Amino acid sequence: MAAAVEAAMQKAALAEAEQAVKAREATLTHVGYPNFGKTDHHKLEPDDWRHTDRRDDLTSAELQLAKRCHGAHIETLSQEVTAVGSHYLLIHYDVPYLNAETFKLKVCGLVDKELSLSMAEIRSRPSTTQAVLMACAGTGRMSQKHRFWTHVPWGVDSFGCAQWTGCSLADLLKEAGLKPGAKQVIFTGADKGVEGGKVQYFQRSLSVDDAMLGHVMLVWGMNGEDLKPAHGAPLRIIVPGWYGMASVKWLTTIEVTEGGWWGHQMEAYSFRRAAEDPGRVPLTQLPVRALMSPPGYPDFFSRARVVPPGVHRVIGKVWAGAVEIDRVEFSSDHGKTWNNATVERKTGLFGWATWHYDWQAPEEGTFVLKCRGFDAKGRSQDEPGDDEFNWTGMGDTQPQM
Numbered sequence: 001m002a003a004a005v006e007a008a009m010q011k012a013a014l015a016e017a018e019q020a021v022k023a024r025e026a027t028l029t030h031v032g033y034p035n036f037g038k039t040d041h042h043k044l045e046p047d048d049w050r051h052t053d054r055r056d057d058l059t060s061a062e063l064q065l066a067k068r069c070h071g072a073h074i075e076t077l078s079q080e081v082t083a084v085g086s087h088y089l090l091i092h093y094d095v096p097y098l099n100a101e102t103f104k105l106k107v108c109g110l111v112d113k114e115l116s117l118s119m120a121e122i123r124s125r126p127s128t129t130q131a132v133l134m135a136c137a138g139t140g141r142m143s144q145k146h147r148f149w150t151h152v153p154w155g156v157d158s159f160g161c162a163q164w165t166g167c168s169l170a171d172l173l174k175e176a177g178l179k180p181g182a183k184q185v186i187f188t189g190a191d192k193g194v195e196g197g198k199v200q201y202f203q204r205s206l207s208v209d210d211a212m213l214g215h216v217m218l219v220w221g222m223n224g225e226d227l228k229p230a231h232g233a234p235l236r237i238i239v240p241g242w243y244g245m246a247s248v249k250w251l252t253t254i255e256v257t258e259g260g261w262w263g264h265q266m267e268a269y270s271f272r273r274a275a276e277d278p279g280r281v282p283l284t285q286l287p288v289r290a291l292m293s294p295p296g297y298p299d300f301f302s303r304a305r306v307v308p309p310g311v312h313r314v315i316g317k318v319w320a321g322a323v324e325i326d327r328v329e330f331s332s333d334h335g336k337t338w339n340n341a342t343v344e345r346k347t348g349l350f351g352w353a354t355w356h357y358d359w360q361a362p363e364e365g366t367f368v369l370k371c372r373g374f375d376a377k378g379r380s381q382d383e384p385g386d387d388e389f390n391w392t393g394m395g396d397t398q399p400q401m
Contacts, residue, residue, distance in 0.1 A: 015213060062153045071157025077293040077317050080347060084223055087160030089230055090136055090152060092202055093193030096250050100234035109256035112177030119234050123220060125167040131351035133161045133319045137243040137269050137283045140396030151393060156291055156400045161352050164238045165221030170212045178208065183259035185211040187237050190250040196264050203263045204248050206239065215240045240350035241285050241321035245269050271395050285321050287397050289381060290328045290355065290373035292316030309363045318343065319352040320375035327374050330357040334368035372399040
């Protein structure tokens with residue numbers, strides 16, 4: 001990577017890191033941290049809105065979504081790059097199959113020059129490849145006892161760290177020329193469906209300031225190959241350091257506006273305490289999270305692990321978006337005591353870091369292994385009574401176990 005490009009991306013990463021801290025602080029303030037579990041926010045909703053009151057009481061709608069939207073295999077945490085077939089997928093509507101030969105990307109709105117670009121024209125631009133950790137905003141939703149909102153019942157497996165190849169969004173917007181008053185960039189995908197009683201395309205937006213950060217990419221490649229249809233072929237956006245919903249797949253249109261647009265996917269991906277919460281906090285940058293590939297071998301049905309006595313190296317990954325990692329802690333007694341793990345260098349500005357801990361498994365017994373991450377900005381994983389406030393099941397950071 002050229003020195004100038006790397007310096008620009010470093011600067012952008014620092015800006016993302018500061019925003020990530022502010023985003024987490026806003027969420028914690030909204031739910032009254034550190035008084036988790038001491039409120040009755042869930043009582044704001046009538047009982048018939050709570051479609052389940054037991055953690056494992058999954059509905060047929062949730063199971064159907066879980067089959068369609070798959071998570072990563074947890075054992076892939078031992079690998080530096082997540083294989084395409086193991087990378088988590090959340091597909092809101094149908095997968096559109098677009099012809100790359102006839103595809104055109106439209107750039108319009110408050111620009112000096114509207115653009116209509118073929119894939120050949122897009123791919124002829126200066127390109128870069130970067131490792132980007134992506135995770136769903138609904139990670140950990142399955143751990144909630146009270147799930148008010150029918151959505152994919154993710155465990156901790158909605159993650160993936162791939163090598164993405166593409167060109168700079170900022171350079172494209174500079175070429176189009178932003179007119180005075182341009183404040184927001186709306187990205188529209190070709191996937192179309194019904195939500196909130198309305199037929200709509202999947203759309204998300206970024207502020208112009210965020211869109212102009214040098215690391216946001218128009219992507220056509222994943223792990224050295226062309227994008228697969230399920231991952232957004234022929235073109236998608238990758239917004240490093242943000243939850244996955246920001247990285248719109250099957251991108252067809254980029255529209256620059258004066259701001260004020262707040263579509264369904266912007267409203268849905270927010271942290272709120274009730275269905276109608278005027279103080280809702282939009283979900284943006286990734287929090288810190290550590291995961292592990294448990295030792296031993298699994299029971300087919302329960303996924304509980306069996307290990308022989310002796311020393312076992314527990315391997316995992318930790319990420320925090322653009323923020324550097326401070327440490328990872330490991331527990332073998334359900335979080336009663338914690339020990340520091342060994343953390344290696346992060347893979348790229350927006351990738352993940354490998355960690356390991358050598359655990360001495362006793363002769364016999366049942367043990368609950370847990371891990372948690374801490375980043376250099378003071379953010380940590382918490383164990384809030386999330387039933388009390390998290391209506392959408394978004395932004396959960398409870399430690400894996």
